[in-house]
Amino acid sequence: MEFLTDFILQRSVAEAVLALVGLAAAFGAVLGFASVRFKVEADPIVDQIDNLLPQTQCGQCGHPGCRPYAEAISSGEAINKCPPGGQATINALAKLLDVEAPTLDEEHGQESELPNVAYIREDECIGCTKCIQACPVDAILGAAQQMHTVIADECTGCDLCVEPCPVDCIEMRPVQVTVAEWSWKLPADPGKPANLIASDRDDERSGAAA
Amino acid sequence: MRKIWEIPGGIHPPEHKAQSLCNPLADLPLPAQIVLPVSQHLGAPAEPIVEVGDQVLKGELVAMGKQAISANVHASTSGKVVAIEQRPLPHPSGMDGLCVVIEPDGEDRWAALQACEDYNTLEPAALLEKIQAAGIAGMGGAGFPTSVKLAPRNPIKTLIINGTECEPYITADDVLMRHHAADIVQGIQLLSHLLGEPEEILVAIENNKPEAIETMKAAVSECGDARMEVVPLPTKYPSGGEKQLVQILTGQEVPSGGLPAQLGVVCQNVATVLAAWRAVRFGEPLIERITTVTGEAFSDQRNVRVRLGTPIEFVLEQHGYDGKRASRLVMGGPMMGFSIVNAEAPVIKTTNCLLAPSLEEAPSPGPAQACIRCGMCAEACPSSLLPQQLYWYSRAQDEEKLKAHNLFDCIECGACSYVCPSQIPLVQFYRAAKGEIRRHDAEKKHADRARQRFEFHKQRIEEEKAARARAREEAQEKARQRAQEKAAAEAATGDKPVAPKADKAKLVADALAKAKQAGGADQRERLERKLLAADDRLAKLKQKESELADSPEQLEALRARIKEAELASQAIRNKLAALESAPSNAQAGQSKVAD
Numbered sequence A: 001m002e003f004l005t006d007f008i009l010q011r012s013v014a015e016a017v018l019a020l021v022g023l024a025a026a027f028g029a030v031l032g033f034a035s036v037r038f039k040v041e042a043d044p045i046v047d048q049i050d051n052l053l054p055q056t057q058c059g060q061c062g063h064p065g066c067r068p069y070a071e072a073i074s075s076g077e078a079i080n081k082c083p084p085g086g087q088a089t090i091n092a093l094a095k096l097l098d099v100e101a102p103t104l105d106e107e108h109g110q111e112s113e114l115p116n117v118a119y120i121r122e123d124e125c126i127g128c129t130k131c132i133q134a135c136p137v138d139a140i141l142g143a144a145q146q147m148h149t150v151i152a153d154e155c156t157g158c159d160l161c162v163e164p165c166p167v168d169c170i171e172m173r174p175v176q177v178t179v180a181e182w183s184w185k186l187p188a189d190p191g192k193p194a195n196l197i198a199s200d201r202d203d204e205r206s207g208a209a210a
Numbered sequence B: 001m002r003k004i005w006e007i008p009g010g011i012h013p014p015e016h017k018a019q020s021l022c023n024p025l026a027d028l029p030l031p032a033q034i035v036l037p038v039s040q041h042l043g044a045p046a047e048p049i050v051e052v053g054d055q056v057l058k059g060e061l062v063a064m065g066k067q068a069i070s071a072n073v074h075a076s077t078s079g080k081v082v083a084i085e086q087r088p089l090p091h092p093s094g095m096d097g098l099c100v101v102i103e104p105d106g107e108d109r110w111a112a113l114q115a116c117e118d119y120n121t122l123e124p125a126a127l128l129e130k131i132q133a134a135g136i137a138g139m140g141g142a143g144f145p146t147s148v149k150l151a152p153r154n155p156i157k158t159l160i161i162n163g164t165e166c167e168p169y170i171t172a173d174d175v176l177m178r179h180h181a182a183d184i185v186q187g188i189q190l191l192s193h194l195l196g197e198p199e200e201i202l203v204a205i206e207n208n209k210p211e212a213i214e215t216m217k218a219a220v221s222e223c224g225d226a227r228m229e230v231v232p233l234p235t236k237y238p239s240g241g242e243k244q245l246v247q248i249l250t251g252q253e254v255p256s257g258g259l260p261a262q263l264g265v266v267c268q269n270v271a272t273v274l275a276a277w278r279a280v281r282f283g284e285p286l287i288e289r290i291t292t293v294t295g296e297a298f299s300d301q302r303n304v305r306v307r308l309g310t311p312i313e314f315v316l317e318q319h320g321y322d323g324k325r326a327s328r329l330v331m332g333g334p335m336m337g338f339s340i341v342n343a344e345a346p347v348i349k350t351t352n353c354l355l356a357p358s359l360e361e362a363p364s365p366g367p368a369q370a371c372i373r374c375g376m377c378a379e380a381c382p383s384s385l386l387p388q389q390l391y392w393y394s395r396a397q398d399e400e401k402l403k404a405h406n407l408f409d410c411i412e413c414g415a416c417s418y419v420c421p422s423q424i425p426l427v428q429f430y431r432a433a434k435g436e437i438r439r440h441d442a443e444k445k446h447a448d449r450a451r452q453r454f455e456f457h458k459q460r461i462e463e464e465k466a467a468r469a470r471a472r473e474e475a476q477e478k479a480r481q482r483a484q485e486k487a488a489a490e491a492a493t494g495d496k497p498v499a500p501k502a503d504k505a506k507l508v509a510d511a512l513a514k515a516k517q518a519g520g521a522d523q524r525e526r527l528e529r530k531l532l533a534a535d536d537r538l539a540k541l542k543q544k545e546s547e548l549a550d551s552p553e554q555l556e557a558l559r560a561r562i563k564e565a566e567l568a569s570q571a572i573r574n575k576l577a578a579l580e581s582a583p584s585n586a587q588a589g590q591s592k593v594a595d
Helices: A002-010 A012-037 A045-052 A066-074 A086-097 A130-134 A198-209 B124-133 B172-194 B210-223 B242-250 B270-281 B312-318 B376-380 B387-396 B399-404 B415-419 B426-493 B504-547 B552-594
Strands: A116-120 A170-174 B034-037 B061-064 B079-088 B096-104 B158-162 B200-206 B228-233 B265-269 B288-294 B302-307 B353-355
Touching: A002 A012, A045 A066, A045 A086, A066 B426, B034 B079, B061 B096, B124 B172, B124 B270, B158 B172, B158 B242, B158 B270, B172 B200, B172 B210, B172 B265, B172 B270, B172 B288, B200 B210, B200 B242, B210 B228, B242 B265, B265 B270, B270 B288, B302 B312, B312 B353, B376 B387, B376 B415, B387 B399, B387 B426, B399 B426, B415 B426, B504 B552
Parallel strands: B158 B200, B158 B265, B200 B228, B288 B353
Antiparallel strands: A116 A170, B034 B096, B079 B096, B288 B302
């Protein structure tokens, strides 16, 4: 024992090494404890991607629903295959994944201006239940030999019910904007610099009047 | 004298109130049609309860608010319901909405009303019901259903009666206070009763309305309620905003996203107080209001009592409106009002002013120029926001930053746009950004629900599949068990026929013959069925042929089909004949083997 103390006191290098090892052991223990005790369940990337997808469940990306596509994206698939989400979704995904935002892959469909909702022309419905089976969100109500109808509030506008209908009585209609949902639009072309020349301004006014 | 607190910001635009006060308050004659939108308030639209062709009396309920936040709509004159359809609404969108249209019979006959001599005999709940039944919604501009606001969850210390009317041009509340001061005071006492007798009751009036202050003070001292006090405020826009008024009178700020009730304060507009009083005392529903008609494009500028549902164009006609002089037609004041797209739209519960300024009075704003970061908007903002930051973020549609800068605390008073030297329509940016954020929130909610439903759908499909697989397995298991049992039973009885080992060839031949015979019988049966069907078809076609003699083309086609059917029938007959001969062969073969 005495020998060991002498050895350490005489060799400053050993002293330093021992001190550092001791510190490392102590901090390691603290960190190890903290990592177990204060563990934070991180939101897995698939969930984050799934949150950004529009949940239309239309399958236009080639996957049976939004979640499977989110899983595919997390394992490296292209992020521009979602027409219902459009450019806004692509941009959000690009931001999340820290990649360049591509434009929408037209192969999978085009971005529609307005949200759609399925509508069943009820007089023509024969009650075959094929659309009910096709609906990914169970938004069609009906039974065999009975007329079917769409629960418009739950419809995602995926148009998966249109094709299976044997009598073609389902159509996609744009969602009607009511007064309650209406909102102001941004002033037209806010980035455009004002025309300061008097004659230009007159032009603009007559244009607006016409 | 009460301490008056100050709000940040604010502006002093020209008041323009005198011109509409020169003429006395007047009544409007009956228009040719009354158009009552079912949604004149904040919240869910009311649902029509009358049908086209019904006769209604003045004050009769025509549309009922069925949800928690909604308001009833009543006929404002007697007459016949001629339509329930989409009509233009007084709304910035210029869109159509559901309206009950009444053609007045000119008699203006009242329905039977339930008066109440003494409200103290009634429970607060019963009183609230009366106010709710009368369809009263905030008449200051927002149109929030009054009965909801008068039933706060927190105890109320202060009742504020808002007679501020801070927006330029509008004088409707001023005139109302001059004419109905005594009734308003009684209405205030009713509200105080409803709210559990708050400690203080403050009637706030801007000091640019000395006459109204005098009349109200007289009425208050006459009633002798010591808690009630008329408080004249220095004139400044927008001290009449609910949150601003609470801050001016109590020094407390309404928390972001909160309500004055959280501070123990309830704020009501004077016109709403009067309407609530009339509803309880006389049972009168809200069917008329005082509206200021002003602006240089009118030859007569004044305040009028107007029936709700009166088309705006009728009001314009009655006041010598000159469309060529007007720079625009606005519902509400110059700061917070909106341009009316279609003058067929009616006057509704929140129409406090119809403003038609001339081009000299309100020249159309020049083109917006670049923001020069002068900061005047921040100085003018009564909510202590940073309008120019909000402007940049609105343009960039950066919703997170907009929320972080408390966009939703903006009351859209327009003070920032008013002071902006670059004439940027700032409020329009904020309104658009708010709308966009609300839309995205709604979409997010919808998407979350769709996700849930999709997951549930998937789970259901899988469960169904699993159930089917389970059923199949069970059936298989049962079959196997049955087979085993049978085998065991046979083994137990021990009389299982043992095939003679030597005569294998005979056994095979036997089996073959049996099979053939069985197959033959089966086939014969099938063929016979087919023959029957073919003959039937032939008969039907022939009958058709006899019926169908006039069109040779169709006849030709029919004949071809008959021929085809005949051929088919013949083919089946042949096959059957061949089969008839075959079984005898088979039987012969069998007998041969047996030998």
